[in-house]
Amino acid sequence: MIGGSFCDVKLVMKWSDTWLSNKDCNGDGVLDRGYPCDPINASSSACEGAWLTNHQSGLVEMPNGKFKKWTYFVKIVMVPDDAYVENNYWYTVNGIEIGPVIWGAYAIIQQVSNDPFLGEHGILYKSPAGPGLGKY
Template identity: 45%
Template sequence: MKRITIVLSILCWVFLFGVLGTKNKDGVSIQDGILKYSEGHYLEGQPLVVGYDPYGYNYQGHRFDGSYVNAFLGLSGFPPYEGDDEAYLAENPAAENHWTWPYRHTQLTIKWNDAWLSNKDRDGDGELDRHFGYESYVGSGAWATNHMSGGAGKERWTYFAEIVAVVEGAECVADTWYRADGTEIGPVMWGDFAAITEVERGAGITRVSQAGQGLSKYTP
């Protein structure tokens, strides 16, 4: 279904976003005012803000709220979409060919923890930390939730998913992650991540991990 297909794509924003900064002995926070949007972003060179930016990202608060298309437009060099198709395309005609444009009326909320994407640069690489203290996301306890909605009246739909980094020793078989003891965690969502819960309006809960619900079950 459309809402299930596009949730797979939202995960890649974590890997696409980068910021520029310099290291100090205590690490760099957004409040320091020196972490900036990366090269190629529409806001390239501008400092990250505490609170929501024009696209709907709140990196300090580990949250995104807004149009699905705005989760990606900035990374592609486009300004934020504000709901007026005609006016936006008049100024940014190439946006109509962006792969997210058909989903501009889909509302998206993402929440994540510090292991998924931190609000600090503590390792000195000039970017907000990912899986800080771990070589990869595996076993890091990283998680995110995605809540999407769209349509109106009888056509109204909602989709919710809980996504976690898999635990140490997990094995992927036929696009599904399993614990070392063989217990199913959930389908692959993006590399080292699995969906442990999926809920659709009307259908109700469509997936519950055999390894258990609850994001805390997957934290170290």
């Protein structure tokens, strides 16, 4: 397959201004990442309030040769400064699970998959701390 196995995947990403702003507030010629945490060197999304969502969809070939639609959705957040990692999961300072570690300082707080080939239908993971983006 030309372009790899993901060339036909539709992807919609949404993010907070803290993750990636639509402005250059510090005048360095690039869009700001993490501006609220470091206005002078706004180059890292590792900042409180940073979040990202990915919405993916495509077609999967079933064993009978027919194609069916699949969808995948994930919410990712920057964890609080006082969070800690245990067994590849982030936890709040009070011991409440935030979610699996991704990209070092981030946690997955919700994953939803509807894939007829894999037999996945619905929520794969929902953070016990809550799946809301405004918590972090």
